[in-house]
Amino acid sequence: MPLIPADDTFAETLAARLPENTLHRAEPRYLEEPRGRWQGSSRWVALPRSTEEAATIVRACNAARVGVVPYGGGTGLVGGQVAQDGAAPLLVSMERMAAVRALYPRENVLIAEAGAVLADVQAAALAENRLFALSLASEGTARIGGLLSTNAGGVNVLRYGNAREQVLGLEAVLPDGTIWHGLKRLRKDNTGYDLRHLLMGAEGTLGLITAAALKLSPVPAVTGTALFTVESPAAALDLLAIARDQLGEGISAFELISRQGLDFLTEKLPDVRQPWPQPPEWCVLVELGLSRGLDPEAALETLFGTALEAGLVSDGLVAQSEQQRAEFWAIRERIPEGNKAIGAISSHDISLPLGLVPEFIERSAPRLAEVGAFRINCFGHLGDGNLHYNVFPLPGRSKEQHVHQREEIKRTVHDLVHEMGGSVSAEHGIGRLKVDDLERYGDPAKLAAMRAIKAALDPNGIMNPGAVLRG
Amino acid sequence: MPLIPADDTFAETLAARLPENTLHRAEPRYLEEPRGRWQGSSRWVALPRSTEEAATIVRACNAARVGVVPYGGGTGLVGGQVAQDGAAPLLVSMERMAAVRALYPRENVLIAEAGAVLADVQAAALAENRLFALSLASEGTARIGGLLSTNAGGVNVLRYGNAREQVLGLEAVLPDGTIWHGLKRLRKDNTGYDLRHLLMGAEGTLGLITAAALKLSPVPAVTGTALFTVESPAAALDLLAIARDQLGEGISAFELISRQGLDFLTEKLPDVRQPWPQPPEWCVLVELGLSRGLDPEAALETLFGTALEAGLVSDGLVAQSEQQRAEFWAIRERIPEGNKAIGAISSHDISLPLGLVPEFIERSAPRLAEVGAFRINCFGHLGDGNLHYNVFPLPGRSKEQHVHQREEIKRTVHDLVHEMGGSVSAEHGIGRLKVDDLERYGDPAKLAAMRAIKAALDPNGIMNPGAVLRG
Numbered sequence: 029m030p031l032i033p034a035d036d037t038f039a040e041t042l043a044a045r046l047p048e049n050t051l052h053r054a055e056p057r058y059l060e061e062p063r064g065r066w067q068g069s070s071r072w073v074a075l076p077r078s079t080e081e082a083a084t085i086v087r088a089c090n091a092a093r094v095g096v097v098p099y100g101g102g103t104g105l106v107g108g109q110v111a112q113d114g115a116a117p118l119l120v121s122m123e124r125m126a127a128v129r130a131l132y133p134r135e136n137v138l139i140a141e142a143g144a145v146l147a148d149v150q151a152a153a154l155a156e157n158r159l160f161a162l163s164l165a166s167e168g169t170a171r172i173g174g175l176l177s178t179n180a181g182g183v184n185v186l187r188y189g190n191a192r193e194q195v196l197g198l199e200a201v202l203p204d205g206t207i208w209h210g211l212k213r214l215r216k217d218n219t220g221y222d223l224r225h226l227l228m229g230a231e232g233t234l235g236l237i238t239a240a241a242l243k244l245s246p247v248p249a250v251t252g253t254a255l256f257t258v259e260s261p262a263a264a265l266d267l268l269a270i271a272r273d274q275l276g277e278g279i280s281a282f283e284l285i286s287r288q289g290l291d292f293l294t295e296k297l298p299d300v301r302q303p304w305p306q307p308p309e310w311c312v313l314v315e316l317g318l319s320r321g322l323d324p325e326a327a328l329e330t331l332f333g334t335a336l337e338a339g340l341v342s343d344g345l346v347a348q349s350e351q352q353r354a355e356f357w358a359i360r361e362r363i364p365e366g367n368k369a370i371g372a373i374s375s376h377d378i379s380l381p382l383g384l385v386p387e388f389i390e391r392s393a394p395r396l397a398e399v400g401a402f403r404i405n406c407f408g409h410l411g412d413g414n415l416h417y418n419v420f421p422l423p424g425r426s427k428e429q430h431v432h433q434r435e436e437i438k439r440t441v442h443d444l445v446h447e448m449g450g451s452v453s454a455e456h457g458i459g460r461l462k463v464d465d466l467e468r469y470g471d472p473a474k475l476a477a478m479r480a481i482k483a484a485l486d487p488n489g490i491m492n493p494g495a496v497l498r499g
Numbered sequence: 500m501p502l503i504p505a506d507d508t509f510a511e512t513l514a515a516r517l518p519e520n521t522l523h524r525a526e527p528r529y530l531e532e533p534r535g536r537w538q539g540s541s542r543w544v545a546l547p548r549s550t551e552e553a554a555t556i557v558r559a560c561n562a563a564r565v566g567v568v569p570y571g572g573g574t575g576l577v578g579g580q581v582a583q584d585g586a587a588p589l590l591v592s593m594e595r596m597a598a599v600r601a602l603y604p605r606e607n608v609l610i611a612e613a614g615a616v617l618a619d620v621q622a623a624a625l626a627e628n629r630l631f632a633l634s635l636a637s638e639g640t641a642r643i644g645g646l647l648s649t650n651a652g653g654v655n656v657l658r659y660g661n662a663r664e665q666v667l668g669l670e671a672v673l674p675d676g677t678i679w680h681g682l683k684r685l686r687k688d689n690t691g692y693d694l695r696h697l698l699m700g701a702e703g704t705l706g707l708i709t710a711a712a713l714k715l716s717p718v719p720a721v722t723g724t725a726l727f728t729v730e731s732p733a734a735a736l737d738l739l740a741i742a743r744d745q746l747g748e749g750i751s752a753f754e755l756i757s758r759q760g761l762d763f764l765t766e767k768l769p770d771v772r773q774p775w776p777q778p779p780e781w782c783v784l785v786e787l788g789l790s791r792g793l794d795p796e797a798a799l800e801t802l803f804g805t806a807l808e809a810g811l812v813s814d815g816l817v818a819q820s821e822q823q824r825a826e827f828w829a830i831r832e833r834i835p836e837g838n839k840a841i842g843a844i845s846s847h848d849i850s851l852p853l854g855l856v857p858e859f860i861e862r863s864a865p866r867l868a869e870v871g872a873f874r875i876n877c878f879g880h881l882g883d884g885n886l887h888y889n890v891f892p893l894p895g896r897s898k899e900q901h902v903h904q905r906e907e908i909k910r911t912v913h914d915l916v917h918e919m920g921g922s923v924s925a926e927h928g929i930g931r932l933k934v935d936d937l938e939r940y941g942d943p944a945k946l947a948a949m950r951a952i953k954a955a956l957d958p959n960g961i962m963n964p965g966a967v968l969r970g
Contacts, residue, residue, distance in 0.1 A: 132852070132853075132854055134736065134740055134853065134854050135852055135853040135854045135884075136743075136853075137852070137853075157744075178689065179689050179693075181687050181689075185686060185687060186686075189664070190686075190687060192693070192696075193660070193664065202944055202948060206943075206944040206947070207944060208942055208944040208945050208948070209942050209944070210942060210945060212852075212920065212922065213852040213853075213920065214850045214851070214852065214884060214920075214921065214922050214925070215656060215657075215661075215850065215853070215882075215883040215884055215885065216652050216656060216661060216850045216880070216883050216884070216885045216922070216925040216926050217850060217922040217924070217925060218649065218650050218652075218700055218922070218924045218925065218926060218927065218928045218929070219922055219923070219924045219929060219933075219936075219937055219940070219941060220700070220929060220937055220941060220945065220946070220949050220967060220968075221697060221700060221701055221705070221948075221949045221952060221967075222650075222663070222696050222697065222699070222700045223945050223948055223949070225663075225693050225696030225697070226692060226693065226696070226697055226952075228693070229689055229691070229692060229693045230692055234692070245748070246743050246744065246747040246748065248747060249747065265605065269605055272607075272717050273628075273717065274790075274791060275790055275791075276717040276719060276720065276790045277716070277717065277748055278790055318747075318790070319745075319746055319747045319749055319789070319790075319793065320745060320746075321792075321793055321798070322790065322792055322793065327792070379685045379686065379687045379688060380685070381603070381606055381608070381683075381684040381685065382603075382605065382606040382607075382608075382684075382686070383603055383605045383606045409687070411686075412686040412687050413606075413685060413686055413687070414686065414687045449683065449684065449685075450685065451683070451685050451687065451688040451689070451690055452690065453688070453689045453690045454685070454687040454688065454689065455687050455689060456689065457689045458689070458690060458691060462690075465690075466690055466691055469690070470690060470691060471679055471680050471681060472677075473673055473677040473678060473679040473680070474679050474681060474691065474692075474694050475691070476677070477673060477679070477692075477694055477956060478691050478692045478694070480955040480956055481692060481697075481952055481955055481956070483955065484951040484952055484954065484955035485948055485951055485952070496691060496692075497691075
C-alpha cells in the first residue's frame with residue numbers, strides 16, 4: 029500500500045496531539061542538501077522536545093501511513109535526509125533534543141540526545157578531560173543522531189573505530205512508535221540481538237534514534253603531527269606498518285594527500301600555507317597521541333629515520349608549534365573545499381582491503397582514461413583503507429560538460445572497487461544516492477535479509493522511505 | 500508448526516546429499532555441557548568440511564523443518580549448545596572447518612573458519628607478530644564460531660572490546676540455507692544493515708557462522724603485571740581512574756579479586772602460590788601493555804605511589820619475572836576452579852555501570868542475607884563493570900542442601916542488577932539458561948523487535964530452537 033502525504037490535513041490532526049509550536053512549515057533549509065542533487069518535497073517538519081513527543085509523532089505517522097524522514101544536522105552527502113519522490117513525508121528534526129543529559133567521567137560515558145551537535149559533545153567531554161573520539165569535517169553542524177544512524181567515520185577511525193564503536197546504548201523510537209529504552213552504560217551486555225548495531229547504519233529506515241550512551245576515551249597526554257613526503261601509496265603503507273610496529277595504537281590519524289589536491293589548493297585557496305618549495309606527488313599526514321613519558325616529536329623523528337633508511341620517505345616535517353600543527357591539518361581539511369571550487373564530475377567514497385590500496389590507485393587511472401581525459405584527486409583516510417576518489421575535468425573544462433559521463437565514471441570506479449573486494453560506501457552511507465549501487469554490488473543473501481528485516485520492523489514502510497532500500 | 504525430529508530417516512535422506520562420513524551418531528560429548536544442567540537430545544551430528552556442505556545441511560533442515568543446533572567447542576556456560584526439550588535437532592559441529600584461511604599482516608587481518616580454536620588463532624597471529632586480542636579461560640577449546648555467536652568477553656575487553664569488536668566480516672549460512680558472503684577485510688563499510696553485528700550475539704538463532712575476517716592488533720612492545728591490595732572495590736575504581744589518567748589505553752586488564760576467592764584457593768588448590776603473608780580483603784591484578792620507550796615496571800611503581808598517597812592501596816607487588824607474572828595470573832585464572840571445587844549454589848555473570856559496582860557489592864550482601872546464610876565470591880573484570888558473583892554454602896554444607904533456594908538467590912541478585920541499570924548476561928549470553936531472565940528484564944520494545952526479526956529471517960524456527968527466545 030502506498031504512503032499518504034503529510035499534507036495540511038494530516039499536520040492539523042497531528043498538531044492537535046502535540047504541544048503548541050511542535051509542527052512547522054518546512055523551511056527551504058530542511059529541503060536542501062550539501063551537494064544540491066535533491067530537493068526535498070516535505071511541507072511539514074516536526075520538532076519534538078522529548079522522546080515521548082517523538083514517539084507520538086512516529087505513532088501517528090504509522091497509523092496514518094505517512095512517511096517519516098529523520099533530520100539531524102543536514103550534512104549527509106548521500107541524500108539520506110531529503111525525500112524528493114513519492115508522497116511527501118514528515119520531516120522530524122531532532123534539533124530541540126540537543127542536551128547532554130549526563131556525563132560520568134569515572135565511567136567514561138556521556139549520554140547525549142540525538143540533536144546534540146558533535147562539537148558540543150566533544151567539548152562537554154573535554155571539559156571533564158575526556159575525549160569523544162568521533163571527529164570529522166562537519167562536526168560543527170552534524171548531530172549525534174545522524175552520525176550514529178549513518179555510522180559516520182572521520183579521521184580517528186584508525187585508532188578509535190567508526191561511530192558504532194563509540195556507542196554503549198541507544199534510545200530510539202521504533203517504526204510502530206514504541207520507545208526502546210536501551211540507554212545502557214555497560215561495557216558488556218549480551219542480552220539478545222544487538223538492536224543498537226542494527227539501528228546504526230540503517231540511516232533512519234528502522235527507527236528514530238533519540239539518545240545515545242557514548243563511550244569516552246582518555247585524552248592522549250601528548251600529541252605530535254608530521255607531514256612525510258612518500259614515494260608512492262605503497263611506500264605510505266609501508267610507513268604505516270613501521271609506525272605501528274614502533275608506536276602501537278599511538279597513531280591517531282594517517283591521511284594520504286596527493287599532488288592533485290595540493291595543486292587545487294594552490295589554484296583555488298592560496299591562503300592555505302603549503303610548507304614545501306614544490307608540492308610532493310604524495311604525502312601523508314601522521315598524527316600521534318601518546319601517553320605520558322613519551323616524546324611525540326622524538327618518536328616522529330625516529331619514525332622518519334627508519335623510513336628514510338628503508339627508502340620510503342624523502343622529506344619530513346614535524347610540527348614545532350600548535351600553529352604549525354593547525355597549518356598541517358588545514359592542508360588536509362581544506363582539500364574538500366578546493367575540490368568543490370574546482371567542481372568534481374563524480375565523487376567516490378570507497379574503501380579497500382588496506383593492502384590493495386596501491387594496486388587500486390594504479391589500476392583505476394588507466395581504466396578511467398578509457399572513459400575520457402580527467403584529473404583525479406585521490407586522498408583520505410589511508411589508515412582505514414578509505415579513499416575519497418574524486419574525478420575532475422581537465423583545466424579549462426567544466427563539470428557540466430561531463431555530466432553525461434558521470435554514470436560511466438562512477439560505474440568504472442565502483443566496478444573496480446567491487447572487483448577488488450572493496451566497498452562503494454565507506455563512511456557516507458547509502459542514502460538515496462547509492463540505492464542502485466547497493467542493489468548492484470550487495471550480496472544477494474544480505475539484501476534479502478535486509479528486506480525481510482525492514483518488512484518485519486516497519487511493515488508500513490514509513491521510516492525514511494526510499495533510503496537504503498527501494499520503497 | 501512444530502519442528503520435526505532429526506531421526507534416522509531424516510539422517511539417511513540428508514546423508515545421501517552429502518559426501519560420505521559427514522553425518523555421525525552424536526557421541527555423549529556433544530550432548531553434555533560444562534555445568535551439567537542439561538543433557539542434549541540429538542541423535543545425529545553433521546560435520547561439514549566446507550561452507551557449501553554447511554549450506555546443504557541447513558537447507559535440508561529448513562525444508563524438512565528440522566532444528567539445527569550449531570556446535571563449536573562446547574564450552575558455553577548457558578546451554579546454548581544443547582537442546583534437551585522438543586524435537587531432537589541436528590547438531591552441526593564446525594570442528595572440521597578449523598583452518599586459518601589467510602593472514603594479512605600488513606592489513607592486521609586474519610581469516611579463520613568457524614571451527615578454528617581460539618588458541619590456534621592467537622598463535623597464528625603471534626607467528627606474524629600480531630595480537631588477536633580475544634582471550635579467555637577456555638581459549639584452548641572454544642572455537643571462533645561460538646565465540647563470535649555469543650559475543651564472548653574475557654580479560655582484554657577493557658582495552659580491545661568484546662568479540663564483536665574484533666570482527667571485520669563474516670561468512671554465514673542463513674536459516675534458509677543461502678550463504679551470505681560477507682567476509683570483507685574493510686575497516687569502513689556502510690553498505691546497508693549490519694548483518695554481522697546481528698548474527699554476533701544471536702547465539703546461532705539467526706544463522707550459522709562459517710568463517711570470519713578478524714581484526715588483529717599490534718603486540719604491545721613491553722608488558723607489566725602487578726597485584727595491588729586495595730581498601731575496597733571503590734578504591735579499586737579510583738585506582739583504575741588514576742591508571743587511565745597516567746597510562747591511557749595502556750591498561751590491558753584490570754581484574755578484581757576478593758578474599759573469599761583466595762580462601763577457596765587456599766582450601767582447595769594449595770599449589771596456587773599466593774604472594775602475601777595474609778590474603779587481602781580485596782586486590783586487583785593490573786596488566787599493562789605499553790609501546791617502546793616506556794618502562795612498565797616504572798609505570799606500575801609510579802601508579803602505586805600515586806595511589807598510596809591517595810590512600811587507595813596498602814600493598815603492591817610488581818612481577819619481576821615472567822614466572823612471577825604467570826603466578827600472579829594463575830591466582831586470577833584458577834579462581835573458577837576453586838569455585839567449582841567448593842560448589843556454587845548459584846553463579847551470576849553480571850555487569851553494572853562502572854561507577855555503581857561498589858554500591859552493588861555493598862547492597863547485594865544484605866539482600867542475600869535475607870534469603871539465607873551464604874558465602875559470596877565476587878570477582879572479575881572490574882574494568883568492564885563485569886562481575887562474576889557466585890554464591891556458596893557455608894562451610895560444612897553442600898550446594899545440594901540449598902538447591903531449593905537457587906531460584907530465590909538468582910532472583911535476588913538479578914533484580915538488584917536490573918534495578919541498578921545492569922545486565923544479567925554480561926559475557927556468557929542467554930542460551931537456554933536465561934531465557935526467562937530475558938523475558939523478565941528485557942525491554943519490551945526490544946523483545947518485540949527481536950521476535951519480529953527471528954520470524955522474518957527464520958520463519959520455520961529451525962535455528963537453535965529454544966535458545967535466546969522461547970520456541
